[in-house]
Amino acid sequence: MFQTTWVCVIAAIAVVPTHVKSEVINPNESCAVLYEKGVEAYLDNNYNNCVKYFEAAVEKYRIYIKTLQNCRIQCKENVSEDRPLYTDNLEDLHFFEKTLKNTLCILKCRKEHGNVFGLYNINKETEKLFEDRKPYEYLHICYFQTKDYPKAASSAFTYLVAHPDDKPILASLKHYTSFPEADPSDVINYEAKEFVYLYVHGSDAYDKENWERVVQNMEESLVLYLQAEEECRAQCEGPYDPGWYPDFIPSIANHFTYCLKCKRKCRNKLSSLNGEKHEDLLPSHYHYLQYAYYKLGKLKSACQAVASYLLFYPDDHDMKRNVQYYKSLPEVSEKYFTPRAVSLGNYNLDP
Structure with missing residues (x-):
């Protein structure tokens, strides 16, 4: 039942209008802004722009998270190798000294990577959207509408890894892999x-x-x-x-x-x-x-x-x-x- 219903929904969506202008991605826009623009393009049936914005949003989020993780990890390692300024650990002085050094290191790292942190700082709500793989909930349909069936299948699968009980998208995945271009053995998890x-x-x-x-x-x-x-x-x-x-x-x-x-x-x-x-x-x-x-x-x-x-x-x-x-x-x-x-x-x- 779910497969038939979802396939009908996909078939009912309008094809990509040929007169829609494909926009150029602004490299200074954050992943949050690009995500919102991707949603807008999806709602406007502008599937080419939908693909562009969501792909750019996912890539910028990856860069942000990877840089953030690496700053924290390397600063923690650097501080662990430092000797304390004072030998006596009065009132847990060594702990707070390390904490302050770690803080200064992270601030320095953020400044050195200002092209990432200055533009892409995100809040918890935005982080949750990407960690929950929400872009792929839109991307699989946008890829389908642009006739990129292999990416549609992989996007649906990527979303299903995080949401295995989503029956409509499971039905969509089965539909996408019915196309000769989308061999089930080639479906991958993008994340x-x-x-x-x-x-x-x-x-x-x-x-x-x-x-x-x-x-x-x-x-x-x-x-x-x-x-x-x-x-x-x-x-x-x-x-x-x-x-x-x-x-x-x-x-x-x-x-x-x-x-x-x-x-x-x-x-x-x-x-x-x-x-x-x-x-x-x-x-x-x-x-x-x-x-x-x-x-x-x-x-x-x-x-x-x-x-x-x-x-x-x-x-x-x-x-x-x-x-x-x-x-x-x-x-x-x-x-x-x-x-x-x-x-x-x-x-x-x-x-």
């Missing part, structure tokens, strides 16, 4: 994190027993997953309105609690592989790696991956049995079972 497809390729290589490819993809996916989680946590460190006027210490405590609750949601937020939830996504990297390294004869790496996996699930029966098997091998030393240290590498402030 998927970098690690997602590496993980998928790694698990596919595991099924095909291509152990070198398993290691290659899973190692890269692991680093990018941890980086994505770090970025997610950094994004949580934004403004907070408590709705009242607390004293100094309650103000710090309330804001800290707000950020902490947000950061605790990052694991769940990143546990989706294009809409399919995997609660053990991070530790499962080590599961794939330990077996692939074993098949490649790299026993030390296999044992380290096992030890890393057991940090998450210390009572996992199968993995504990693997430990006993590895220990029975003459080439394996007890000291091999040390959890791995993963380096995230250096962050580039340029998105």
Whole structure:
């Protein structure tokens, strides 16, 4: 029923008028302004402009968020390496010193990237629109009206990843993929994190027993997953309105609690592989790696991956049995079972 109804709605929308002028995007407009212009173009049946404005809005939002995350992450790392001015930690002086240094660093970073922050500062409402993938709710129809069926299908899918119960858009996706140009196997999630497809390729290589490819993809996916989680946590460190006027210490405590609750949601937020939830996504990297390294004869790496996996699930029966098997091998030393240290590498402030 939903598919028939939604297809009829799509068919009833007017085709793109040939006389409508395609506007030039103003590079100085914020993602919020571009979003509103995209909505206006959609309501005016100007689907070419709808595509232009929403594409530009999504790109500017990505630049804003990436730059903001990188500023916070790099400043936090820089401050952690500084020695305190005073050796005595009187009344938590070291904490407040680091906080002030971090603040100055972030202000400097914002100034250095004034072309981003000066033009694109956004509020929580606007941020929620983009995090909820609302542009794609319009984009899939605008792409369809401009006969770009592959992008229409991928836009609908991108929205469905965040809203899996939206039956009308699910019906639209099925309709779009009925066109020869939109092969279902080519549909992608435009907002998927970098690690997602590496993980998928790694698990596919595991099924095909291509152990070198398993290691290659899973190692890269692991680093990018941890980086994505770090970025997610950094994004949580934004403004907070408590709705009242607390004293100094309650103000710090309330804001800290707000950020902490947000950061605790990052694991769940990143546990989706294009809409399919995997609660053990991070530790499962080590599961794939330990077996692939074993098949490649790299026993030390296999044992380290096992030890890393057991940090998450210390009572996992199968993995504990693997430990006993590895220990029975003459080439394996007890000291091999040390959890791995993963380096995230250096962050580039340029998105």
